[in-house]
Amino acid sequence: MAKKSYRQAINDAIRQEMLADPRVVVMGEDNAGGIEAPGEDDAWGGVLGVTKGLMPEFGRERVLDTPISESAFIGAAAGAAATGLRPVAELMFVDFMGVCFDQIFNQAGKFRYMFGGKAVTPLVVRTMYGAGFRAASQHSQCLYPIFTHVPGLKVVLPSSPYEAKGLMIQAIRDDDPVIFLEHKVMYDDEEDVPDESYTIPFGEANLTREGDDVTVVAFGRMVGLANAAADALEKDGISCTVVDPRTTSPLDTDTILECVEETGRLVIVDEASPRCNMATDISALVAQEAFGALKAPVRMVSPPHTPVPFAPELEDAYIPSQAKIETAIRGVMAH
């Protein structure tokens, strides 16, 4: 078992599924880019190189370059999925979903329901999200709560390289449309990732820390920050359970509720804008189902309700940090 980056882990997953199943195809902007370029026949592999190496290995028949027209190629991918392929389409930045959302929520997300369960849509839409990349307000949003809101979509937020590989293979093998969100700041994170193929089931939360005092539910990149906060507070005698739901849809509500029942305190860390995000959703869940277990009001750690700022100092201040998570945990402990 070797150390692999988040980027390599996702590439590994797609490559192994392409080897195993000829129906798996890849498409997106610059996925096979470099056509007619001098030198070796290779591609960019998407804007940050996640699919690099796939075009030379599998050819242009299975790794398709698309025009800068998300409405066209996400629609084509949904149609290809409905007619027998298993496309992995790259919607470069999730911020661009606005131009192709009809294809995702009116088409791909509805096929299974509108055709009486007879149609399957094994589509994966890969997309980058998240702040911290100095990419300004149109390339830094999270937006996963919007996909989570739509019935018929599965929404995945891998929090580490190991998670990314297993969840991507599960996404490709899944018969429903899956929105797979990759945090662009995590691409160079490394950890041990098995060489073999493996799957991580959807709708099953992972506990990355186990403690008695506070439950911290965190999503995607925030899981690592929550772990760091939990480790720092452990030294002060505050022990935390950190829950990584892995998927926001389906959501493992059982595990979240069980952990809250055990600890009686809840902090939710969500990088998405604070109105109608996963933190508010889980707060509502806990208020309804586990109110009696709460020893303190629920705290949410989310950015302010503004676009992601471009000024580096402001962007850093905007993103939930380990310090803000620690403050929130200490806050619920004060009750």
Add this chain to the structure above:
Amino acid sequence: MMGRIEPIVMPKWGLAMTEGTVVGWEAGEGDRVDQGQDILEIETTKITNVFEAPAGGTLRRQVVHEGDTVPVGALLGVLADDEVSDEEIDSFVSGFVVEADDGEAAGEGAPEPRKAEAGGRTLRYLEMGAGEGTPVLLVHGFGADLNAWMFVQPTLAEGRRTVALDLPGHGGSQKDVGAGTPESMADTLSAFMDEVGLERAHVVAHSLGGAVALALASAKPDRVSGLTLIAPAGLGDEINHEFITGFIEAGRRKEMKPVLGLLVADPSLVSRDMIEDVLKAKRIDGAEEALRTVAAANFAGGRQAVLLRDALAGLSCPVEIAWGEADRILPASHAEGLPEAVRVRRMADVGHMPHMEAAGEVTRLILAGLE
């Protein structure tokens, strides 16, 4: 006997361990301790276990205190005879240099698992140690992998070659298990021994691995110089069906936790990381199917299909058997009525994992069997 001053250093339990935390000392400064006595409790991200005094003497200094985390190899404390002066202890402590892990390479230090081709399959194995002592081959049980020997292998490796492997279908080995019977896995085992140049070894084997080792010793007596069997399969027909089916079926953390609890006398030993490691192994493509094949070949219908009492009776090599009295997978009563020559050690308050629950005692048993 010990030298004048004997350091107590942070052990390395398993491949992933780089540091450990002292949970607490069970011996105070100035206490006399015997070799093998529990002196402190150490916690890693994976497991909490007691650490035994490497030698007898007076615990002269606790260098690392409760709650502190230090790297593998760091000085935890000092044992010495009473006539050693405090000044000598001070200068020993201040002059202590953390040694690289014994073995393979400087820098990272820790030996890494490797792969070998045997009987048409790729098998993962971990080799440690060298020397004149009888080589030891370590064979884990159903659903486990070579990490099962993390508390035992490093000590055995002082003075001899030790090789722990992943059986077919397990850990990092290929998922094709063939027939999955002890005989077929014993064939793979002897091919593996050829491949890694182990002509003859003392085989230490647990549970299902015990049945494989018995089959190997029976079929190829020249390859096995002796056996230490820990709660081996094949000596009776009962087996905990709930454990076998639960282990195969459980895909979620919550389902797996009580199943793993059956393995040990004290289920609170089952940590979040142990559960996650087991689930990680089971998520690999083909792993669950391999377990099903092995279970069907060996434990169909909740009974053991392969009985090896006759094979055991026919062996000429020395055999020792260790069994936990609190074993809830294979009952310790299977250690009864065995041939005279077989030495049996039953351990109170120990479950199905003596090599983890009572690692020091099991290590001493193996070392005694090697002499």
